[in-house]
Amino acid sequence: MPNIKSSIKRVAIIERKTAVNKIKRSQLRTSLKKARAAVATSAENTDELLRDAQSKIDKAAIKGHLHKNNAARKQSKLAKAANAAKAANQ
Secondary structure, three states: OOOOOOHHHHHHHHHHHHHHHHHHHHHHHHHHHHHHHHHOOOOOOOHHHHHHHHHHHHHHHHHOOOOOHHHHHHHHHHHHHHHHHHHOOO
């Protein structure tokens, strides 16, 4: 436990930010799982879930929750899976 007043404040700030980051990561993962499941089952709301997932990936990259290359890779894999599923259904 820190003894200096500013260090005590920083610990409190870090705990708050960690909680927010955990929530955002969880929301991103949930969104990705829903989008992947929709692509796999070719659900009716696939396009909506894909847009939502890509939006959350972009926001996570901008906020620093994900590295920009990691975000680009996730979006690319998601789009590739969606395009393959559309091609298979036609």
